Amino acid sequence: MARILLVAGASVAVYKACDLASKLAQAGHEVRCVLTPRAATLVHPQLFEAVTGERAAVDEFGPERRGAMDHIELATWAELLLVAPASAGLLSRLALGLADDLASTVALALPAGRPRLLAPAMNPHMLCSPPIARNLATLRGDGWQVLEPDSGHMACGVDGKGRLREPAELVAAVAAALARR
Numbered sequence: 220m221a222r223i224l225l226v227a228g229a230s231v232a233v234y235k236a237c238d239l240a241s242k243l244a245q246a247g248h249e250v251r252c253v254l255t256p257r258a259a260t261l262v263h264p265q266l267f268e269a270v271t272g273e274r275a276a277v278d279e280f281g282p283e284r285r286g287a288m289d290h291i292e293l294a295t296w297a298e299l300l301l302v303a304p305a306s307a308g309l310l311s312r313l314a315l316g317l318a319d320d321l322a323s324t325v326a327l328a329l330p331a332g333r334p335r336l337l338a339p340a341m342n343p344h345m346l347c348s349p350p351i352a353r354n355l356a357t358l359r360g361d362g363w364q365v366l367e368p369d370s371g372h373m374a375c376g377v378d379g380k381g382r383l384r385e386p387a388e389l390v391a392a393v394a395a396a397l398a399r400r
Protein backbone atom coordinates (compact mmCIF):
# COMPACT_ATOMS: atom_id res chain seq x y z
CA MET A 220 0.00 0.00 0.00
CA ALA A 221 1.26 3.46 -0.81
CA ARG A 222 0.69 7.18 -0.54
CA ILE A 223 -0.99 8.14 -3.83
CA LEU A 224 -1.39 11.69 -5.08
CA LEU A 225 -4.26 11.92 -7.56
CA VAL A 226 -4.28 15.05 -9.73
CA ALA A 227 -7.40 15.74 -11.78
CA GLY A 228 -7.82 18.13 -14.70
CA ALA A 229 -10.92 19.77 -16.14
CA SER A 230 -12.20 16.95 -18.33
CA VAL A 231 -15.79 15.80 -18.47
CA ALA A 232 -14.35 12.52 -17.14
CA VAL A 233 -13.47 14.19 -13.82
CA TYR A 234 -16.59 12.63 -12.32
CA LYS A 235 -14.88 9.25 -12.80
CA ALA A 236 -11.92 10.52 -10.79
CA CYS A 237 -14.13 10.44 -7.67
CA ASP A 238 -14.77 6.74 -8.25
CA LEU A 239 -11.05 6.28 -8.92
CA ALA A 240 -10.12 8.01 -5.65
CA SER A 241 -12.65 5.86 -3.81
CA LYS A 242 -11.34 2.64 -5.37
CA LEU A 243 -7.73 3.56 -4.55
CA ALA A 244 -8.71 4.22 -0.94
CA GLN A 245 -10.67 0.95 -0.77
CA ALA A 246 -7.57 -0.84 -2.07
CA GLY A 247 -5.81 0.34 1.09
CA HIS A 248 -3.84 3.30 -0.29
CA GLU A 249 -3.61 6.67 1.38
CA VAL A 250 -5.03 9.03 -1.23
CA ARG A 251 -4.76 12.79 -1.48
CA CYS A 252 -6.30 14.73 -4.35
CA VAL A 253 -5.41 17.92 -6.15
CA LEU A 254 -7.83 19.44 -8.64
CA THR A 255 -7.02 22.17 -11.11
CA PRO A 256 -9.10 25.31 -10.52
CA ARG A 257 -11.21 24.49 -13.59
CA ALA A 258 -11.68 20.87 -12.53
CA ALA A 259 -12.96 22.21 -9.22
CA THR A 260 -15.65 24.13 -11.09
CA LEU A 261 -16.89 20.85 -12.62
CA VAL A 262 -16.77 18.70 -9.46
CA HIS A 263 -16.58 20.04 -5.93
CA PRO A 264 -13.39 19.03 -4.06
CA GLN A 265 -15.50 18.06 -1.05
CA LEU A 266 -16.60 14.96 -2.94
CA PHE A 267 -12.98 13.80 -3.14
CA GLU A 268 -12.59 14.50 0.57
CA ALA A 269 -15.65 12.38 1.30
CA VAL A 270 -14.25 9.31 -0.46
CA THR A 271 -10.62 9.65 0.70
CA GLY A 272 -10.96 11.15 4.17
CA GLU A 273 -8.23 13.64 3.22
CA ARG A 274 -8.32 17.34 2.37
CA ALA A 275 -8.52 17.91 -1.38
CA ALA A 276 -6.44 20.87 -2.58
CA VAL A 277 -6.94 23.31 -5.44
CA ASP A 278 -4.84 26.34 -4.61
CA GLU A 279 -1.82 26.85 -2.38
CA PHE A 280 -2.42 30.56 -2.01
CA GLY A 281 -4.98 32.04 0.35
CA PRO A 282 -7.03 30.59 3.17
CA GLU A 283 -7.55 27.16 1.56
CA ARG A 284 -3.85 26.24 1.71
CA ARG A 285 -2.73 23.35 3.92
CA GLY A 286 0.61 24.81 4.95
CA ALA A 287 3.39 27.16 3.91
CA MET A 288 4.30 25.42 0.61
CA ASP A 289 1.72 22.83 -0.34
CA HIS A 290 3.40 21.86 -3.63
CA ILE A 291 6.53 20.73 -1.80
CA GLU A 292 4.68 19.08 1.07
CA LEU A 293 2.38 17.08 -1.24
CA ALA A 294 5.15 16.13 -3.70
CA THR A 295 7.38 14.94 -0.87
CA TRP A 296 4.52 12.97 0.68
CA ALA A 297 3.53 11.18 -2.55
CA GLU A 298 5.04 7.80 -3.36
CA LEU A 299 3.23 7.74 -6.71
CA LEU A 300 1.60 10.47 -8.80
CA LEU A 301 -1.43 9.69 -10.95
CA VAL A 302 -2.84 12.41 -13.21
CA ALA A 303 -6.36 11.34 -14.17
CA PRO A 304 -8.10 12.71 -16.06
CA ALA A 305 -5.30 14.55 -17.84
CA SER A 306 -6.98 17.20 -19.98
CA ALA A 307 -5.26 18.57 -23.07
CA GLY A 308 -4.47 21.75 -21.15
CA LEU A 309 -3.09 20.02 -18.07
CA LEU A 310 -0.89 17.53 -19.92
CA SER A 311 0.47 20.32 -22.10
CA ARG A 312 1.44 22.33 -19.02
CA LEU A 313 3.14 19.22 -17.62
CA ALA A 314 5.04 18.69 -20.88
CA LEU A 315 6.24 22.29 -20.87
CA GLY A 316 6.97 22.46 -17.15
CA LEU A 317 4.56 25.35 -16.70
CA ALA A 318 3.98 25.61 -12.97
CA ASP A 319 0.99 27.91 -13.00
CA ASP A 320 -1.32 26.10 -10.60
CA LEU A 321 -0.93 23.68 -7.69
CA ALA A 322 -1.60 20.63 -9.92
CA SER A 323 1.19 21.38 -12.39
CA THR A 324 3.59 22.66 -9.72
CA VAL A 325 3.27 19.59 -7.52
CA ALA A 326 3.98 17.37 -10.54
CA LEU A 327 7.21 19.28 -11.24
CA ALA A 328 8.22 18.99 -7.58
CA LEU A 329 7.80 15.19 -7.46
CA PRO A 330 11.23 13.73 -6.62
CA ALA A 331 12.95 11.80 -9.41
CA GLY A 332 12.36 8.07 -9.44
CA ARG A 333 8.82 8.14 -8.10
CA PRO A 334 6.32 6.58 -10.51
CA ARG A 335 4.30 9.15 -12.46
CA LEU A 336 1.29 7.98 -14.45
CA LEU A 337 -0.96 10.01 -16.69
CA ALA A 338 -4.38 9.07 -18.12
CA PRO A 339 -5.50 11.44 -20.89
CA ALA A 340 -9.18 12.11 -21.59
CA MET A 341 -10.35 14.33 -24.41
CA ASN A 342 -12.16 14.56 -27.72
CA PRO A 343 -10.54 12.30 -30.38
CA HIS A 344 -9.62 15.27 -32.59
CA MET A 345 -7.86 16.92 -29.66
CA LEU A 346 -6.04 13.68 -28.83
CA CYS A 347 -4.60 13.24 -32.31
CA SER A 348 -3.83 16.93 -32.85
CA PRO A 349 -0.11 17.56 -33.49
CA PRO A 350 0.50 19.58 -30.30
CA ILE A 351 -1.05 16.93 -28.04
CA ALA A 352 0.75 14.08 -29.85
CA ARG A 353 4.01 16.01 -29.42
CA ASN A 354 3.34 16.74 -25.76
CA LEU A 355 2.49 13.10 -25.01
CA ALA A 356 5.74 12.02 -26.68
CA THR A 357 7.62 14.56 -24.56
CA LEU A 358 5.99 13.27 -21.39
CA ARG A 359 6.88 9.66 -22.25
CA GLY A 360 10.46 10.77 -22.80
CA ASP A 361 10.40 12.50 -19.42
CA GLY A 362 9.52 9.22 -17.71
CA TRP A 363 5.74 9.45 -17.55
CA GLN A 364 3.75 6.26 -18.07
CA VAL A 365 0.88 7.25 -20.37
CA LEU A 366 -2.21 5.11 -19.85
CA GLU A 367 -3.73 5.15 -23.33
CA PRO A 368 -7.36 6.28 -23.52
CA ASP A 369 -10.09 3.86 -24.60
CA SER A 370 -12.08 4.11 -27.81
CA GLY A 371 -15.86 4.41 -27.82
CA HIS A 372 -18.65 6.92 -27.62
CA MET A 373 -17.59 10.23 -26.13
CA ALA A 374 -19.65 12.66 -24.05
CA CYS A 375 -19.07 15.28 -26.78
CA GLY A 376 -21.15 13.10 -29.14
CA VAL A 377 -18.45 11.58 -31.35
CA ASP A 378 -16.99 8.09 -31.50
CA GLY A 379 -13.25 7.60 -31.32
CA LYS A 380 -10.26 7.34 -29.03
CA GLY A 381 -10.13 9.61 -26.01
CA ARG A 382 -12.20 8.10 -23.20
CA LEU A 383 -10.56 7.96 -19.77
CA ARG A 384 -9.54 4.42 -18.90
CA GLU A 385 -11.94 2.79 -16.46
CA PRO A 386 -11.13 3.44 -12.78
CA ALA A 387 -10.57 -0.27 -12.08
CA GLU A 388 -7.96 -0.40 -14.86
CA LEU A 389 -6.25 2.69 -13.47
CA VAL A 390 -6.14 1.10 -10.00
CA ALA A 391 -4.54 -1.98 -11.58
CA ALA A 392 -1.99 0.22 -13.38
CA VAL A 393 -1.11 1.87 -10.08
CA ALA A 394 -0.61 -1.54 -8.44
CA ALA A 395 1.62 -2.66 -11.32
CA ALA A 396 3.70 0.53 -11.15
CA LEU A 397 4.15 0.12 -7.40
CA ALA A 398 5.18 -3.52 -7.84
CA ARG A 399 7.86 -2.45 -10.35
CA ARG A 400 9.44 0.06 -7.97
Ligand SMILES: Cc1cc2nc3c(=O)[nH]c(=O)nc-3n(C[C@H](O)[C@H](O)[C@H](O)COP(=O)(O)O)c2cc1C
Nearest residue numbers: 228229230231232255257258306307308309340341
Ligand atom coordinates in the same frame (compact mmCIF):
# COMPACT_ATOMS: atom_id res chain seq x y z
C1 LIG B 1 -17.96 20.43 -19.55
C2 LIG B 1 -16.58 20.46 -20.11
C3 LIG B 1 -15.93 19.29 -20.38
C4 LIG B 1 -14.63 19.29 -20.90
N1 LIG B 1 -14.01 18.11 -21.13
C5 LIG B 1 -12.74 18.11 -21.57
C6 LIG B 1 -12.05 16.88 -21.75
O1 LIG B 1 -12.58 15.79 -21.58
N2 LIG B 1 -10.73 16.94 -22.12
C7 LIG B 1 -10.08 18.13 -22.32
O2 LIG B 1 -8.89 18.10 -22.64
N3 LIG B 1 -10.72 19.31 -22.18
C8 LIG B 1 -12.03 19.32 -21.80
N4 LIG B 1 -12.68 20.52 -21.61
C9 LIG B 1 -11.94 21.76 -21.85
C10 LIG B 1 -11.06 22.05 -20.63
O3 LIG B 1 -11.86 22.12 -19.46
C11 LIG B 1 -10.29 23.37 -20.82
O4 LIG B 1 -9.35 23.22 -21.88
C12 LIG B 1 -9.59 23.78 -19.55
O5 LIG B 1 -8.91 25.00 -19.76
C13 LIG B 1 -8.61 22.74 -19.07
O6 LIG B 1 -8.29 23.06 -17.75
P1 LIG B 1 -7.16 22.26 -16.95
O7 LIG B 1 -5.90 22.50 -17.72
O8 LIG B 1 -7.16 22.87 -15.61
O9 LIG B 1 -7.53 20.81 -16.94
C14 LIG B 1 -13.97 20.52 -21.14
C15 LIG B 1 -14.65 21.72 -20.87
C16 LIG B 1 -15.94 21.68 -20.38
C17 LIG B 1 -16.65 22.98 -20.13
